[in-house]
Amino acid sequence: MARWQPHASERLVVAALELFEERGYENTTVIQIAERAGLTKSTFFRHFPDKREVLFGGGAVSGLLVEGIDAAPAGAGPLEAVAHALEVIGAEVFTSDRREFGARRSAAIAANPELREREALKGLRVTASMTDALKRRGVPDLAARVAAELGALAWKIAYERWTDAANGDTFGELARRTLAEVRAAGAVC
Incomplete structure (x- = not known):
């Protein structure tokens, strides 16, 4: 080449x-x-x-999440703004043609402690970025942190589901459904 x-x-x-x-x-x-x-x-x-x-794309995903939160409708609550952001990264990054790559990437990361550590650090940066974006929307600190943490958890679970070859749903659909499941699970606890 x-x-x-x-x-x-x-x-x-x-x-x-x-x-x-x-x-x-x-x-x-x-x-x-x-x-x-x-x-x-x-x-x-x-x-x-x-x-x-x-394998981690710099800050591209964090930037898209922040843009998605910023672009959420003005009346959207914190979790709705996070859901909007997850749909944005689904449409921009986690497209159907990248599903197989995502599964292979996950396997490579799982096989190496150094890459797992980098993945965890990336998750912390993403959560902090979402928290800051929510606070700029006027969401109180604790509510912004909780919504960002729930969003990060939903993203992780949705990504695992999305990389499963047997799953035909889009990442955005999975993320929104998973966020609702995480929210419901939190209400039960």
């Missing part, structure tokens, strides 16, 4: 996932990822700070 071809970032992600599956995360180098993608090591580092970050 020629170096001038577009979509370097996506090519690096695909190459990394393939190599993580073939060799394991620990046995894969940045140089190998770049070579598999038909790029250079310096191109890799223009897109990602390290090989751990290659």
Whole structure:
């Protein structure tokens, strides 16, 4: 693949996932990822700070969640604003053509403690971003934190369900339904 071809970032992600599956995360180098993608090591580092970050997309998802909360209807409550944001990332990121990749990505992360740690840290950043976005909408601090935590939990469960090949629902449908289930479970506790 020629170096001038577009979509370097996506090519690096695909190459990394393939190599993580073939060799394991620990046995894969940045140089190998770049070579598999038909790029250079310096191109890799223009897109990602390290090989751990290659499967995590920087802050793109957090940004979309914040935009989704900001774009929720003015009268939407905190959980409705979070649901709106989850639908936005479903439409923008978790599309049906990415379902198989999502399942493969999840398996690669589950197989490595360092990647699981990065995933957990990403989850904390996402929750903090949603909390801040809700507070900017005028939601009181505690309510914003609770809604963001419930949204993060719903997102995690919906993502697990979405990556199941037997599930044909869109991520947005799953996220909204899961958020309602999480909310109902919280009322029972």
